Amino acid sequence: MRIGIRGWLMGGITTLWCSLAAAGSAPAHTSWPLVIDNCGHQVTLDRPPERVVTLGQHETELFLALGLDDRMAGTGVWFGPLPERLAARGRDIPRLSDNAPSLEAVAARRPDFVAAQYTYHLGPHGEVATRHQFEELGIATWVSPSDCIGKQVTDTSNSDGARVRPFTMAQILLEIRQLARIFDVPARGEALGRALEERIRKARQQAASLPEKAPLKVVYWFSSPRLQGDAWVAGNMGAPAWINRELHLENVIDSTQEWPTVSWERIAAADPDIIVLADMERRLYPADDIAQKLAFLRADPVTRELRAVRNNHVVIVPAQSLNPSLRMVDALERISQALPDIAPAS
Structure with a gap:
């Protein structure tokens, strides 16, 4: 994995999921090596990760929704139970801690990819570890774009940072696309994005009525x-x-x-x-x-x-x-x- 620092305030993310398939073509499979900018880090992968630990319930549920439960080696940081639609998939995944697990507990699961919902757990002063600490162990890292796009994150504290632009659903759709590329499941990513947008459309229609x-x-x-x-x-x-x-x-x-x-x-x-x-x-x-x-x-x-x-x-x-x-x-x-x-x- 190679790491580089770039500006991570990725403005102008307004493309809706449905526009991605406007041409009607099937989603393309991933070409390797893959390089993706993630919250100011360049993550380079030679193949899809095989063992994943998730830190944060959003990341856990996103991996399950993409059908990647067979890659999940452990989870941590929970607020509540899984939704019914994902409960069966997540039943046997080891829960390392309801709150933040230690670096040692995560590393013991032998992951090659650690995905965090919050910079707080994987940032410069990460409660679990820093990205650098995991990368020294040969473990690739990921932070949800929703916790860095439009936010000011400081290197001098363990704060989650202050949001300088309103959060939008486009940030979640971006993460779905990127993780679907990383794990080479583009059709699953497209199906999940479309399903979410249809549910949003119906809720919006209910309010408009x-x-x-x-x-x-x-x-x-x-x-x-x-x-x-x-x-x-x-x-x-x-x-x-x-x-x-x-x-x-x-x-x-x-x-x-x-x-x-x-x-x-x-x-x-x-x-x-x-x-x-x-x-x-x-x-x-x-x-x-x-x-x-x-x-x-x-x-x-x-x-x-x-x-x-x-x-x-x-x-x-x-x-x-x-x-x-x-x-x-x-x-x-x-x-x-x-x-x-x-x-x-x-």
Whole structure:
């Protein structure tokens, strides 16, 4: 593997998946060696990887969706269970850790390719290791383009970095295309991309069928450092912002941070029509528990007076579906299906 540094802010990624097959030709198989720029690194491969460890549930689910479970030697970093459509494929894949596994635990699986959802786990100060550490062991590395395109990632901290341009689904489609090339499964990549775009089209159509009114106001509550304290809610740059654009919803939190901490008094002043809650198996904080989230909303003297709480306009989605991932389409569908019961009649 050879590594080189190039500018990685790959602007202008707006090509939709369907345009890739406009000529009607079959997707081409990979020519070797293959060189792909990935988040500022040039990854050079002489053949498709044979043993993969994934760090992050998005990467795990993406490999399963591409039918690459026979290449998966281990996984780490989980928020919750696999979706039903992928559960059988992923049942026997070793889970190294629910959180971040060690470098030694990953290397013990003898991978030739490690794919991470977040720079946090595989960046300059990676919680698992740096890309250089893996590459010294002869292991190729990969970071999801959704965690570097349009973001400023610093070499001086282990921060995920700040998003400077709004996330778009094009970044996930780009990753599907690139991994399909790396593993020489172009037809599977094309089929997955088309299926996602069809689901997005139907959810968008559902929202467009509602009476034309002012956009419904929404807040997305992921978790909180303290249940009684400020909440981690979605800003205007991450995956929930993409959902809002697709469904013509208005975020009550105007922030360029992906998940700012915001007081419930500030949320109450905006009085959203909809509250979207993240459901997860992780238990780092009390508010990770969906039951505690719901109990708090109904009991706290501020939150129980929110219009969305009084009207029970609360939508629960998997936490992973609020991260840049394939699962965003699950959240898009769930929210779009709830809108007819929430939107005021014409």
